[in-house]
Amino acid sequence: xxxxxxxxxxxxxxxxxxxxxxxxxxxxxxxxxxxxxxxxxxxxxxxxxxxxxxxxxxxxxxxxxxxxxxxxxxxxxxxxxxxxxxxxxxxxxxxxxxxxxxxxxxxxxxxxxxxxxxxxxxxxxxxxxxxxxxxxxxxxxxxxxxxxxxxxxxxxxxxxxxxxxxxxxxxxxxxxxxxxxxxxxxxxxxxxxxxxxxxxxxxxxxxxxxxxxxxxxxxxxx
Numbered sequence: 001x002x003x004x005x006x007x008x009x010x011x012x013x014x015x016x017x018x019x020x021x022x023x024x025x026x027x028x029x030x031x032x033x034x035x036x037x038x039x040x041x042x043x044x045x046x047x048x049x050x051x052x053x054x055x056x057x058x059x060x061x062x063x064x065x066x067x068x069x070x071x072x073x074x075x076x077x078x079x080x081x082x083x084x085x086x087x088x089x090x091x092x093x094x095x096x097x098x099x100x101x102x103x104x105x106x107x108x109x110x111x112x113x114x115x116x117x118x119x120x121x122x123x124x125x126x127x128x129x130x131x132x133x134x135x136x137x138x139x140x141x142x143x144x145x146x147x148x149x150x151x152x153x154x155x156x157x158x159x160x161x162x163x164x165x166x167x168x169x170x171x172x173x174x175x176x177x178x179x180x181x182x183x184x185x186x187x188x189x190x191x192x193x194x195x196x197x198x199x200x201x202x203x204x205x206x207x208x209x210x211x212x213x214x215x216x217x218x219x220x221x222x
Contacts, residue, residue: 017140020133
């Protein structure tokens with residue numbers, strides 16, 4: 001098993017409809033890691049004693065206002081105002097960052113979204129592997145329709161474009177990196193070019209090459 005002082009944490013950024021969340025879940029199951037997705041946000045909201053429904057609506061969205069003190073601590077240019085709304089945004093992001101770090105301390109895991117790769121960039125012990133999952137828009141549209149998020153291709157395309165824009169704004173605001181750019185991540189995977197199973201196998205092999213001292217569970221054979 002993985003040494004608790006050297007937990008492997010795999011972060012997954014993803015385009016909407018690319019299957020990134022499902023990929024992260026399958027990867028975690030294959031590796032025997034814990035899996036965390038949107039519930040991170042809800043746990044952070046509960047920690048702060050705030051209305052969970054507000055945080056569900058604010059999920060990975062650009063903050064209402066920019067806080068000067070938050071900017072100083074998170075690495076982007078400070079702005080000269082500080083409002084009640086910015087305090088809420090700051091509290092939310094800080095709670096999420098605290099939660100992500102505590103999960104990295106706790107054990108090996110897969111974390112989807114929430115700029116986890118950036119939050120963990122200076123983690124003292126965790127071995128962080130950052131992934132980004134993308135796919136051609138027609139494949140994303142098909143997946144969105146199959147899971148019932150929309151009932152026609154035009155609406156699915158619009159939802160994907162809007163969701164990707166919000167995710168990019170959120171990530172780019174809170175980090176000094178670019179969402180979806182290859183240089184931001186260790187590996188970028190086109191989920192439209194290989195199967196989910198092969199993508200999981202590819203990442204598993206990457207882990208063994210990068211960290212040869214780590215013993216992973218035997219891969220299942222069909």
